[in-house]
Amino acid sequence: MGTFKIEGGQALKGNITPQGAKNEALQILCAVLLTNEEVKIDNIPDIRDVNKLIEILGNLGVKIQKLGKGSFSFKSDDLHLDYLQSEKFKEEGASLRGSIMIVGPLLGRFGKGYIPKPGGDKIGRRRLDTHFEGFINLGAKFRYNKEERFYGVEAPNGLKGKYMLLEEASVTGTANILMAAVLAEGETTIYNAACEPYLQQLCKMLVSMGADIQGIGSNLLKIVGVKSLGGCTHRVLPDMVEIGSWIGLAAMTKSELTIKDVSWDDLGVIPNTFRKLGVQLERKGDDIYIPAHKDGYEVASFIDGSIMNISDAPWPGFTPDLLSIMLVVATQARGSVLIHQKMFESRLFFVDKLIDMGAKIILCDPHRATVIGHDFQSQLKATTMTSPDIRAGISLLIAALSAKGISTIHNIEQIDRGYENIDERLQAIGAKITRVS
Numbered sequence: 001m002g003t004f005k006i007e008g009g010q011a012l013k014g015n016i017t018p019q020g021a022k023n024e025a026l027q028i029l030c031a032v033l034l035t036n037e038e039v040k041i042d043n044i045p046d047i048r049d050v051n052k053l054i055e056i057l058g059n060l061g062v063k064i065q066k067l068g069k070g071s072f073s074f075k076s077d078d079l080h081l082d083y084l085q086s087e088k089f090k091e092e093g094a095s096l097r098g099s100i101m102i103v104g105p106l107l108g109r110f111g112k113g114y115i116p117k118p119g120g121d122k123i124g125r126r127r128l129d130t131h132f133e134g135f136i137n138l139g140a141k142f143r144y145n146k147e148e149r150f151y152g153v154e155a156p157n158g159l160k161g162k163y164m165l166l167e168e169a170s171v172t173g174t175a176n177i178l179m180a181a182v183l184a185e186g187e188t189t190i191y192n193a194a195c196e197p198y199l200q201q202l203c204k205m206l207v208s209m210g211a212d213i214q215g216i217g218s219n220l221l222k223i224v225g226v227k228s229l230g231g232c233t234h235r236v237l238p239d240m241v242e243i244g245s246w247i248g249l250a251a252m253t254k255s256e257l258t259i260k261d262v263s264w265d266d267l268g269v270i271p272n273t274f275r276k277l278g279v280q281l282e283r284k285g286d287d288i289y290i291p292a293h294k295d296g297y298e299v300a301s302f303i304d305g306s307i308m309n310i311s312d313a314p315w316p317g318f319t320p321d322l323l324s325i326m327l328v329v330a331t332q333a334r335g336s337v338l339i340h341q342k343m344f345e346s347r348l349f350f351v352d353k354l355i356d357m358g359a360k361i362i363l364c365d366p367h368r369a370t371v372i373g374h375d376f377q378s379q380l381k382a383t384t385m386t387s388p389d390i391r392a393g394i395s396l397l398i399a400a401l402s403a404k405g406i407s408t409i410h411n412i413e414q415i416d417r418g419y420e421n422i423d424e425r426l427q428a429i430g431a432k433i434t435r436v437s
């Protein structure tokens with residue numbers, strides 16, 4: 001189990017450039033399975049989850065070449081599909097969430113796809129029904145081995161396009177069904193599709209490979225299947241959750257930071273949601289400039305004077321992956337705020353650690369926490385903690401960087417799952433953070 005030691009309480013300063021987006025990279029990498037031609041991808045983040053997926057692709061027989069930092073070429077012209085039945089795959093496929101998205105492209109191209117119950121954060125139930133109902137709609141036969149927790153879909157006679165209304169706008173579910181539908185016969189309609197920028201990016205990549213997709217960016221996708229897809233080049237967007245993490249870090253440590261090349265137009269409500277907590281940020285070209293919040297930041301109130309509420313919703317709503325960061329930023333705001341995590345059931349339990357550090361938080365139930373901000377009248381106190389999931393992990397790291405004294409965070413593999421080289425990048429803007437094991 002890896003550990004960070006963090007000496008908090010110092011203001012940071014400088015520029016930080018966000019990595020390529022983890023959740024986009026996971027979709028895009030799975031799409032390389034759809035063609036036997038070469039696909040070149042730039043701005044792939046060097047993080048644990050992405051590297052694990054690249055390893056799975058390699059074991060499946062994809063020819064992979066590293067062209068430079070974050071830049072890879074993939075060629076899926078001679079796949080070893082028998083790997084999908086191996087014990088090795090059962091272990092490797094189960095180690096991250098993103099691996100689930102190999103099923104759609106494999107089913108679309110080869111008429112069969114398999115996956116063990118995927119991993120990812122333990123943040124409550126994470127059902128896969130939307131994925132498999134979508135494949136069944138396209139004509140696949142579904143089987144599930146309960147003992148081994150191993151899922152399979154098969155369509156030896158190919159897939160047929162269909163109208164479907166998804167039960168929920170699942171991000172990976174939409175990506176998976178879409179990647180199967182692009183090679184199905186006839187027209188598929190996916191209503192209540194997830195439509196976040198990373199899915200739009202996947203759609204654009206598929207179109208550049210020769211797919212026919214209408215409605216990109218909306219929750220109604222119309223796909224006309226094609227016989228085969230060709231190669232393409234694609235660049236991954238900057239990671240909006242990392243960008244939000246750096247905004248939160250700047251506010252909590254009263255630091256002046258510039259976040260470079262953020263692709264502002266793809267950030268949706270993220271900048272304004274930080275403004276609800278009183279965090280000032282300015283657009284400068286495609287950068288975000290955050291001044292040092294010397295006098296702190298004050299929570300806004302609703303027009304009717306009721307308590308501010310920040311909650312998640314499928315895109316274009318506020319991403320659930322930034323709520324833990326909002327919560328930690330709220331601990332030093334002037335005013336109170338209700339954080340409502342609607343999607344996941346067990347993502348707020350980490351507040352215990354913040355309470356230990358002196359934060360004023362009432363966990364109302366597993367989905368809601370009321371935070372009464374300190375307005376920097378009282379600093380959080382350093383402590384020893386263990387990171388339960390990726391976003392709780394980064395939130396605890398931000399808390400530790402703002403706290404007085406030396407904190408220790410264990411299980412930092414959770415943070416490394418989604419943040420590239422985080423210790424060195426934070427050291428470059430003045431943070432006192434060391435990786436001790």
Ligand SMILES: CC(=O)N[C@H]1[C@@H](OP(=O)(O)OP(=O)(O)OC[C@H]2O[C@@H](n3ccc(=O)[nH]c3=O)[C@H](O)[C@@H]2O)O[C@H](CO)[C@@H](O)[C@@H]1O
Pocket residue numbers: 023026097098125126127168169170171172173314319320321342343344
């Ligand atoms: C690898 C990857 O890309 N992971 C992301 C992906 O996970 P993932 O695709 O697994 O998440 P889903 O979009 O399927 O659903 C997330 C959770 O929200 C619930 N739900 C979803 C849609 C909806 O309309 N109502 C609803 O309640 C689901 O029941 C589930 O508990 O999307 C999540 C939601 O943005 C993010 O937190 C994850 O970081």
Ligand SMILES: C=C(OP(=O)(O)O)C(=O)O
Pocket residue numbers: 049096097098119120121321390391418
């Ligand atoms: C929940 C997350 O990731 P995953 O879906 O990979 O567990 C996340 O990135 O916040």
